[in-house]
Amino acid sequence: MFKLITANCQPGTNRIKFRYNKNESDFSGFKHPIAGYNPLTDMNVKVQSIISESHCFSHSLVSWDRFYISAPFSRNGYEQIVTYYVVPFLLNYYLIVPPVDGETASGEFTLEISAVIVIADVGLLIVSQVSIFTLHVQSVLIQIVVLIFITMTLVHFDDNSRRCRKILAITNLAIATSVLCLHYKMAKNKNAKVLDHIKRGDFIKVNTV
Numbered sequence: 001m002f003k004l005i006t007a008n009c010q011p012g013t014n015r016i017k018f019r020y021n022k023n024e025s026d027f028s029g030f031k032h033p034i035a036g037y038n039p040l041t042d043m044n045v046k047v048q049s050i051i052s053e054s055h056c057f058s059h060s061l062v063s064w065d066r067f068y069i070s071a072p073f074s075r076n077g078y079e080q081i082v083t084y085y086v087v088p089f090l091l092n093y094y095l096i097v098p099p100v101d102g103e104t105a106s107g108e109f110t111l112e113i114s115a116v117i118v119i120a121d122v123g124l125l126i127v128s129q130v131s132i133f134t135l136h137v138q139s140v141l142i143q144i145v146v147l148i149f150i151t152m153t154l155v156h157f158d159d160n161s162r163r164c165r166k167i168l169a170i171t172n173l174a175i176a177t178s179v180l181c182l183h184y185k186m187a188k189n190k191n192a193k194v195l196d197h198i199k200r201g202d203f204i205k206v207n208t209v
Contacts, residue, residue, distance in 0.1 A: 018067030020051050030071040037073035052201040070198050081180065084124065084136035088143040089176035091117045095150050096169045114151040118144060135183040146175055 027049050030039055052068040094113055121144050125137060150168050157164065197205045 014062050014064045017065045018053065020053055020067070027069065027071065034073065037075045040072040040074055050198055052198070052203070055201055055203060068198075068201070068203065072195070080136055084128075084139050085176065085180045085183075088121055088124065088140055089146070089172060091120060092143070092147055092150055092172045093169065095147070095154060096165050096172065110151060110154050114147060117147055121147070135187060139179055139183065142175070142179055146172060 030049060032039070050068075050070040052066075052070070055066040055068060056063045057066055058064075094117065095110060121140050124140050128134075128137060150172065153164070153168060194206055197203070
């Protein structure tokens, strides 16, 4: 979304009105990938731009005309899915895999592996470099909670029981699948709501004024 405003709202700029001229507009910038996002096109390979002219910004009894040009973009989410959903939950299986025949797992060894995996998960949070509580951050935090649960179960209950480890393996897989499906549904619904607000020109609900 691009927001156009003139001269930082200086005196007199409120008299400027934006008018859309379709014949002189092709939005060529929207036809190319931007920061890893690819434009969504229709059957004619043209960018489906959304024009909003009926919008203004008001402050102290003065209003400025606003002209919004929006276009849908998509991003390949497989990289984030693998990084923040698949890999973290797979790391838990380093704890769950039963000991090699003839060996006996110890609580101290389990705690050491758990500590290493926690450090790896914290590293993911640092690499993501986000200042908001995003869905992929939630996924990593959920994985840490599951990791702690698995660790405590193995240490305090039955560290060498194959039946116990099988139950933990199934539980870990069920939680990973549930989190991924739930987050996918939440993101899809959120994107649909934002698109609906943009189409109706209700930018206040998108927190864009």
